[in-house]
Amino acid sequence: MNFFRLAYKNLLRRKIRTVLTIQGIAIAIFVLFSLLSFQEGYQKSLTQEMEEMGINILAVPKGCPYEAASLIVHGGVIPKYLDEKDLASVSKIDGIELATPIFLSQIYEPEQERTSIIYGIKAQDYVKLKPGWKLNGEYFNDNDTASIVIGNEVAYQEKFSVGDEVYFPTVGKVYKVTGVLARTGGQDDGFYFLPLAEAQRIFDKIGKITAVAIKIKDLSKVGEISKTLEEIPDIQVVTMAQVLGTILNLVGSARTLIFSVVVIALIIGTLGIVNTMFVTIYERKKEIGIFKAIGAGNFDIIKLIIIETLIIAILGGVEGSILSFVGGRLVEGFVRSAIPYAPKRMMFTFRFSTFFIAIAYSIIIGVIAAIFPSLKASSVSPLETIRKEE
């Protein structure tokens, strides 16, 4: 017989109550564990995605630069355009290795309830910004009007392969798939790529471009080059680092709010344990008195109550962590639909360190919750509880 065994067996006497109290903590730890896992994974996935873009700077139309850049990265359409002649001004700037235009738009097909994101590019240049791209097939030429390259996810969903034809009813045009990209794990998997001129033509935006994607020779000069770029009229500059920072700030604000909710959930869970332990002690007053009569000291009673409370808290922590791990995909699906600029890669990163943090929180909750009930229990006098029943 040891204290742990005694505590565990005491908890078995009120199974339903014990289980329900554990759930209170489990829910709070589930939210905490999910948030911690999400925070790390999101940041990592987003950073990776940004780094794989190969683009150091985006020159976008003047307006809301950070939002515009983020939209461009994720296939959203912005209502403003640059002129193609701006490209020439950009390319002249010292330190720029490559400047290539992008035209971005969407085709909505109401019958299929589908939105196809069209990226107009100069393939030979754009590919230099995408060292990670692997193509099955071949790219189109700049003046090609009948070819299309598609992302891996699009090919999978629509069951396209090289040689197939893609028909867009809204624009009344058929394109032949000349290439299918291998899976990138990023946003490119979901796009259709057309020659720039062809994209401008079908959307009636000849001479217009959405942005200029820029790769610079020396990353340390990004600030200097950005300043020079901004001297060009109608152009605003966004570095990928800024985009990343802005998105993370946005998510950071949401995270702060969620953390507040987690704190409240933890407080409620703690109060739940405190309440349960007080009720238990009230019911077990006689038993505690007997313990004292048969040799238990105040500290023995305190130790017993603390162990019982810690068992509840730790089991709740483990359950909450496991639920978060098992339900991570479900939670990710919900989060992905709820937050902007969600990276394509998995956002939830599960680490043992996160698990240990969750358990540590459970232990802290357990200790805090045990303080008052254990002190109350230790104050029970053996005499006041030993009453003969007449």
Add this chain to the structure above:
Amino acid sequence: MNNDQFIIKAESLTKVYKMGREEIHAVADVSVNIEKGKFYSFVGPSGSGKSTLLNLLGVLDSPSRGRLTIFEEEIYNGGKKRNLSQGTLTAIRRKYFGFVFQNFYLLPTLTVSENISLPLLFLKKKTEPGQILNVLQKLGLEGRGRHLPSQLSGGEMQRVAIGRALVANPQIIIADEPTGNLDSKNAAMVFEVFKKLSQEGITVLTATHDVQLAQTCSDKIIRLKDGKIVEGEAGIC
């Protein structure tokens, strides 16, 4: 009788409860000496002070007045109450006493062996090999070690409670109405156990309504009425 034979010496023990303006003398000026290895039964009607006296002798409660010595250790000094802390009283109880209660108070989720071994946990004593088995055998409970209290009869449960009181090798067993919830057959069995224990040198003090049972097994009977000894031990024995 040689004073040294008395392991408990109580002199003019009084316990007064205040109920508003009224004072109730639960125990009034009781003097009694307890001899080692004897089986004492305190008998009397309800409210006679049996339980209160046992609680005082067992250091579960402190007297309003009086003097109490246990194994020559002064616990309460007549007139001047030594303000012993709960911790000190607990230590004294641990050192000398084992307790048996009317309602058994076994933990329902612990087995018989685990219930018996509980005091060893609180006394921080290691369970010696065979120790629990010895207790089970002494009480006729061998083979019941893994059973739960719900699987035992009333008499068996009370024997488990006695086993719990015995496991730490106390010198004195205090049993307050140990047969109150038992039928006559089991009650007699329990008193037989107490008798055997006293023959092994353990001093047993019980409170009981059952005078006939007390007369059958006890070495000494002390009658109480209205908080005072009326027979048997009218004075110091």
